[in-house]
Amino acid sequence: xxxxxxxxxxxxxxxxxxxxxxxxxxxxxxxxxxxxxxxxxxxxxxxxxxxxxxxxxxxxxxxxxxxxxxxxxxxxxxxxxxxxxxxxxxxxxxxxxxxxxxxxxxxxxxxxxxxxxxxxxxxxxxxxxxxxxxxxxxxxxxxxxxxxxxxxxxxxxxxxxxxxxxxxxxxxxxxxxxxxxxxxxxxxxxxxxxxxxxxxxxxxxxxxxxxxxxxxx
Ligand SMILES: CCCCCCCC/C=C\CCCCCCCC(=O)OC[C@H](COP(=O)(O)OP(=O)(O)OC[C@H]1O[C@@H](n2ccc(N)nc2=O)[C@H](O)[C@@H]1O)OC(=O)CCCCCCC/C=C\CCCCCCCC
Ligand SMILES: O=P([O-])([O-])O[C@@H]1[C@@H](O)[C@H](O)[C@@H](O)[C@H](O)[C@@H]1O
Ligand SMILES: [Mg+2]
Ligand SMILES: [Mg+2]
Numbered sequence: 001x002x003x004x005x006x007x008x009x010x011x012x013x014x015x016x017x018x019x020x021x022x023x024x025x026x027x028x029x030x031x032x033x034x035x036x037x038x039x040x041x042x043x044x045x046x047x048x049x050x051x052x053x054x055x056x057x058x059x060x061x062x063x064x065x066x067x068x069x070x071x072x073x074x075x076x077x078x079x080x081x082x083x084x085x086x087x088x089x090x091x092x093x094x095x096x097x098x099x100x101x102x103x104x105x106x107x108x109x110x111x112x113x114x115x116x117x118x119x120x121x122x123x124x125x126x127x128x129x130x131x132x133x134x135x136x137x138x139x140x141x142x143x144x145x146x147x148x149x150x151x152x153x154x155x156x157x158x159x160x161x162x163x164x165x166x167x168x169x170x171x172x173x174x175x176x177x178x179x180x181x182x183x184x185x186x187x188x189x190x191x192x193x194x195x196x197x198x199x200x201x202x203x204x205x206x207x208x209x210x211x212x213x214x215x216x217x
Pocket of ligand 2 (some may be wrong): 013087088090091138139153154157158159160201
């Protein structure tokens with residue numbers, strides 16, 4: 001969904017990327033520092049129940065993932081290594097965000113005396129884990145498909161969509177909006193599952209075109 005705004009956001013990101021390039025900072029440094037910031041914000045703040053504070057920290061670092069690519073492209077330094085590093089560290093950042101929210105449900109909410117919907121923290125923690133697994137699977141399906149020579153991508157909830165929904169949910173919950181985080185993780189568990197199937201069917205269609213007798217008859 002958000003992929004269509006990539007070009008518009010490139011205009012916002014370009015001056016920041018140009019600033020780092022002028023200071024001889026490499027895209028890999030931005031990739032690594034951005035990930036460390038996201039991980040720190042998520043694993044330190046969320047389990048303690050500091051939802052809006054953690055989200056502001058993550059918000060400040062998450063856009064490094066757009067800046068790194070813009071820096072690489074604008075200097076003609078896009079590389080396979082950079083693509084590998086970027087995608088791999090994205091998995092770490094995503095794991096930290098959803099892992100942190102899982103721990104919020106089983107620990108942080110109680111510390112702050114916040115209501116968890118239906119008083120069922122373990123259920124919401126489980127749904128958050130489901131959203132994490134299906135989100136990671138979404139990206140894995142794409143990566144594995146591309147490694148086999150198929151085209152694969154898009155769908156209902158790509159990474160930027162998933163980040164927007166979970167970060168808005170955490171931020172609003174931290175500001176006191178009731179049950180919005182429970183809604184966000186449930187929506188993400190469903191949307192990510194749909195996306196996994198969308199991508200699997202993309203691959204299956206191409207596999208059938210290549211080999212009508214080979215792909216899942
Ligand atoms: C003041 C604080 C207020 C706090 C409020 C918090 C509320 C939370 C609200 C919103 C949060 C929104 C977050 C969601 C946006 C996430 C954006 C993002 O980063 O998405 C990721 C992708 C980047 O993908 P990728 O890494 O694949 O692309 P790259 O461009 O990096 O290219 C990769 C290639 O680059 C090369 N390369 C890379 C690295 C490297 N080291 N070397 C390399 O060579 C290599 O070739 C790679 O292959 O972004 C996208 O997918 C693009 C679409 C995203 C569009 C973003 C739209 C943002 C939308 C909303 C923001 C709303 C803000 C609302 C604020 C409300 C505040 C009240
Ligand atoms: O596949 P997805 O999660 O929707 O979206 C993204 C991919 O399009 C991108 O190539 C990769 O670098 C990211 O890590 C992320 O995985
Ligand atoms: Mg990036
Ligand atoms: Mg990335």
